[in-house]
Amino acid sequence: MVKEQNTEDRIVDAAKKVFINKGMDGARMQEIANEAGINKALLHYYFRTKNKLFEKVFSLVFGDVLHVIEQAVTKETDFEQFLENFIRQYIRLLKNKPFIPQFVIHELNRKPERIVAQIQSKNVIKEQMFSIIERAVEKKEIRPIQPVHLVTNILALCIFPFVAKPMVKGLALDDDEKKYKQYINERPDEVVAFVKQAVLLR
Amino acid sequence: MVKEQNTEDRIVDAAKKVFINKGMDGARMQEIANEAGINKALLHYYFRTKNKLFEKVFSLVFGDVLHVIEQAVTKETDFEQFLENFIRQYIRLLKNKPFIPQFVIHELNRKPERIVAQIQSKNVIKEQMFSIIERAVEKKEIRPIQPVHLVTNILALCIFPFVAKPMVKGLALDDDEKKYKQYINERPDEVVAFVKQAVLLR
DNA sequence: GTCTATAACCGGATAGAC
DNA sequence: GTCTATCCGGTTATAGAC
Numbered sequence: 023m024v025k026e027q028n029t030e031d032r033i034v035d036a037a038k039k040v041f042i043n044k045g046m047d048g049a050r051m052q053e054i055a056n057e058a059g060i061n062k063a064l065l066h067y068y069f070r071t072k073n074k075l076f077e078k079v080f081s082l083v084f085g086d087v088l089h090v091i092e093q094a095v096t097k098e099t100d101f102e103q104f105l106e107n108f109i110r111q112y113i114r115l116l117k118n119k120p121f122i123p124q125f126v127i128h129e130l131n132r133k134p135e136r137i138v139a140q141i142q143s144k145n146v147i148k149e150q151m152f153s154i155i156e157r158a159v160e161k162k163e164i165r166p167i168q169p170v171h172l173v174t175n176i177l178a179l180c181i182f183p184f185v186a187k188p189m190v191k192g193l194a195l196d197d198d199e200k201k202y203k204q205y206i207n208e209r210p211d212e213v214v215a216f217v218k219q220a221v222l223l224r
Numbered sequence: 225m226v227k228e229q230n231t232e233d234r235i236v237d238a239a240k241k242v243f244i245n246k247g248m249d250g251a252r253m254q255e256i257a258n259e260a261g262i263n264k265a266l267l268h269y270y271f272r273t274k275n276k277l278f279e280k281v282f283s284l285v286f287g288d289v290l291h292v293i294e295q296a297v298t299k300e301t302d303f304e305q306f307l308e309n310f311i312r313q314y315i316r317l318l319k320n321k322p323f324i325p326q327f328v329i330h331e332l333n334r335k336p337e338r339i340v341a342q343i344q345s346k347n348v349i350k351e352q353m354f355s356i357i358e359r360a361v362e363k364k365e366i367r368p369i370q371p372v373h374l375v376t377n378i379l380a381l382c383i384f385p386f387v388a389k390p391m392v393k394g395l396a397l398d399d400d401e402k403k404y405k406q407y408i409n410e411r412p413d414e415v416v417a418f419v420k421q422a423v424l425l426r
Numbered sequence: 427g428t429c430t431a432t433a434a435c436c437g438g439a440t441a442g443a444c
Numbered sequence: 445g446t447c448t449a450t451c452c453g454g455t456t457a458t459a460g461a462c
Binding site for chain 2: 044045047048121126130131132134136137138141144147148165167168169170171173174175177178179181182183185186187189190191192193194195197205208209212213216217219220221
Binding site: 050051052062063065066070071072 | 436
């Protein structure tokens with residue numbers, strides 16, 4: 023977005039790119055330096071260790087994820103509108119940054135304590151989503167379902183096609199990139215329809 | 225399962241354990257050797273390089289995954305039975321080996337070409353699943369839906385709670401292991417009900 | 427086949443000049 | 445702030461005795 027960046031930002035951007043694609047263990051400081059157009063020593067000058075640089079990147083990325091979800095959540099309180107908006111917005115985001123979920127999931131599994139350190143805005147999001155669902159159940163707009171399950175179902179349907187891309191593409195779509203693109207384009211309608219059918223009372 | 229194992233099998237078992245938990249990049253030959261109760265040199269005697277050992281492990285694990293799915297698929301041809309069996313069997317399996325999907329997904333993303341090398345039984349599974357679904361659509365047992373979407377929806381609903389455990393537990397369940405266990409126990413009924421609602425024509 | 431010892435290498439981190 | 449050169453620990457891989 024920005025043209026002229028200071029060194030620190032260039033490093034962070036480069037680090038994001040490399041860490042997201044290779045993970046903490048697979049990433050190389052040399053590669054990050056190359057990506058940023060500087061040399062290794064300078065990385066250490068700005069962020070003393072690889073680990074510190076990684077933590078910085080992870081908290082930024084995870085913060086973004088939470089922020090986007092929060093945005094999508096706090097817009098609507100009507101259930102059907104919320105469902106539509108959330109699913110479409112979230113999948114659109116994933117189309118632009120398809121490697122983020124795999125990165126976040128992998129690094130959270132590697133070090134699950136991380137989640138605790140990161141949970142500031144968590145409760146806002148959780149309470150908001152849960153209350154939308156609970157209200158919809160009370161109003162008999164949807165069948166009785168526990169909020170945790172509905173939320174994870176929705177996230178699963180949105181995220182899985184991206185994290186499991188090689189499997190979906192290889193096992194079901196003849197390893198054909200065009201078919202995969204097409205499939206991804208169909209997902210928003212498909213997921214919205216699927217969830218609505220599953221929970222809306224008609 | 226077996227008590228007395230030869231060295232090669234002990235190595236492979238140890239390697240599975242370590243690679244599945246740490247991934248290719250995070251795993252250490254020393255740790256595998258310790259786990260197998262031998263020394264590093266012997267690893268190289270049996271499998272010349274770390275990479276060769278990893279490839280062996282990956283193809284075994286991925287083969288198992290495909291095999292289990294194949295089993296679940298080829299049992300029933302009636303749609304509703306297939307749905308029930310598949311979901312319940314698959315989640316039961318994941319409860320026993322919760323780290324497999326994250327491992328497979330991560331390593332496939334690291335090297336997507338892998339999938340091509342591994343696709344022997346692929347088509348049997350795919351054709352079988354797809355034809356069960358297509359027949360159900362024709363018979364008006366379920367609403368019209370593309371097989372790819374239904375299959376990925378089902379897999380997503382089964383797998384996601386395991387690969388995203390830290391997120392589900394941390395963001396939605398107060399980071400409480402008991403609540404997570406409880407949540408996982410509810411999944412089979414929840415997923416079966418969700419999918420049936422979503423597709424069955426009543 | 428299995429071990430100990432060690433070579434060879436790689437990658438994160440530091441020293442020090444500019 | 446940025447660079448080149450270098451160190452040093454850890455990890456894969458090999459040599460060679462048993």
